[in-house]
Amino acid sequence: MNDTQQEPWLIRRDLDFLNHGSFGATPRCVIENQRHWQNQLEEDPIEFLAPERSLLPKLDFVRQTVAQELNASPRDIAFVRNATEGVNAVVRSLPLRAGDEVLVTNHGYNACINAVAQAANSAGATVVTANIPFPIQSPDEIVRAIEHSISPKTTWMLIDHVTSPTGIVLPVAELIELAHSNNIRVMVDGAHAPGMLPLNLNELNPDYYTANHHKWWCGPKVSGFLYVDEKSQGEVLPSIISHGANTEGYGPSKFQCQFNWPGTFDPSPLLALPTAIDFLASLYPTDDPNRLAGLMRHNHDLAVAGRRVILDKLKLPEPVPESMLGSLATIPIPAWTNHTSAQIQALRTALRTEHRFELPVFRLDAANVCLRISAQTYNSLDQYERLADAVTKLS
Numbered sequence: 212m213n214d215t216q217q218e219p220w221l222i223r224r225d226l227d228f229l230n231h232g233s234f235g236a237t238p239r240c241v242i243e244n245q246r247h248w249q250n251q252l253e254e255d256p257i258e259f260l261a262p263e264r265s266l267l268p269k270l271d272f273v274r275q276t277v278a279q280e281l282n283a284s285p286r287d288i289a290f291v292r293n294a295t296e297g298v299n300a301v302v303r304s305l306p307l308r309a310g311d312e313v314l315v316t317n318h319g320y321n322a323c324i325n326a327v328a329q330a331a332n333s334a335g336a337t338v339v340t341a342n343i344p345f346p347i348q349s350p351d352e353i354v355r356a357i358e359h360s361i362s363p364k365t366t367w368m369l370i371d372h373v374t375s376p377t378g379i380v381l382p383v384a385e386l387i388e389l390a391h392s393n394n395i396r397v398m399v400d401g402a403h404a405p406g407m408l409p410l411n412l413n414e415l416n417p418d419y420y421t422a423n424h425h426k427w428w429c430g431p432k433v434s435g436f437l438y439v440d441e442k443s444q445g446e447v448l449p450s451i452i453s454h455g456a457n458t459e460g461y462g463p464s465k466f467q468c469q470f471n472w473p474g475t476f477d478p479s480p481l482l483a484l485p486t487a488i489d490f491l492a493s494l495y496p497t498d499d500p501n502r503l504a505g506l507m508r509h510n511h512d513l514a515v516a517g518r519r520v521i522l523d524k525l526k527l528p529e530p531v532p533e534s535m536l537g538s539l540a541t542i543p544i545p546a547w548t549n550h551t552s553a554q555i556q557a558l559r560t561a562l563r564t565e566h567r568f569e570l571p572v573f574r575l576d577a578a579n580v581c582l583r584i585s586a587q588t589y590n591s592l593d594q595y596e597r598l599a600d601a602v603t604k605l606s
């Protein structure tokens with residue numbers, strides 16, 4: 212075995228990969244575990260895949276693992292392919308009526324907002340966008356922006372736990388309380404949260420929460436979960452209607468029965484998730500009941516330190532307080548503000564081909580062209596130092 216084969220991560224070494232946030236990255240041992248499941252499946256496909264034979268107990272084992280990490284009941288958790296599917300399942304099941312308002316934010320994820328817009332349009336409801344400022348100084352600005360956008364017609368809202376373009380950790384506990392005190396049901400798009408932030412869904416008490424396993428839990432692509440509070444489970448249907456709609460025995464409740472079988476599928480990404488979480492937990496052992504607390508702290512500290520290196524080198528103020536970040540950070544680069552799309556594309560190409568970086572560079576709004584850094588355990592501070600030098604050259 213050469214050196215590369217012993218590396219725990221498969222990320223290529225000739226690249227500074229600072230974009231864990233987009234699709235995650237999966238450790239070697241997890242991919243091996245996924246292949247093990249795929250081999251078992253192919254050795255005896257019917258025995259392995261038929262829900263009434265050996266699949267359901269395997270899914271339930273993963274569900275237990277997920278529930279434990281989320282501090283939630285396994286009863287309230289279904290599996291989906293990804294957060295986009297989780298949001299789709301909920302919004303397409305909502306009993307929206309003409310005249311209702313549904314609330315999203317300007318830092319929301321485009322695919323999910325599209326799903327909300329589609330559901331609202333077909334019901335004759337309106338999508339209202341709350342404007343979260345950027346740069347930002349405190350979580351209160353977020354609460355105020357959302358409060359300001361609530362009206363007596365608001366029935367439902369979608370908020371992100373960690374915003375994709377800006378890496379801001381929203382004050383979800385406060386926002387859920389605010390929604391509930393206004394009789395609004397709230398869905399949290401937590402795509403980035405598991406593995407980045409401690410989660411306690413029992414305490415948070417959202418109506419719906421969805422997230423990816425393949426981002427910061429580093430599971431294989433593609434898998435995620437959808438949590439639905441017990442009182443709403445009766446009305447949430449999966450995006451794919453399959454046998455569970457009229458077949459018993461695919462799960463202990465109608466909710467899980469419907470989600471457990473989306474038609475023939477490859478369950479290996481799901482089944483390899485416990486190995487991914489065990490691997491991450493083994494990197495930074497801790498006495499904390501949250502076994503990923505050490506990893507989360509490490510990644511947060513690295514993101515903050517990496518951002519600091521770039522801000523100092525470019526003499527920029529911090530756009531978001533450190534306390535509002537997880538392990539993603541977005542930095543607006545003033546020298547790029549007036550760049551055209553072609554110039555922004557040229558920056559991406561130069562960063563990738565000349566400087567060997569992988570990270571998003573994008574226009575956030577009229578005032579901000581930004582880059583977004585991620586910090587995962589395979590990253591190191593010298594990568595952000597090199598990035599600061601490259602950005603200086605490109606500014």
Ligand SMILES: Cc1ncc(COP(=O)(O)O)c(C=O)c1O
Pocket residue numbers: 232233293294295296319320322323371373374375400401402403423
């Ligand atoms: C906040 C947020 N929601 C949803 C998604 C969609 O994830 P997926 O494409 O895996 O469904 C992303 C992806 O980056 C995201 O950042």
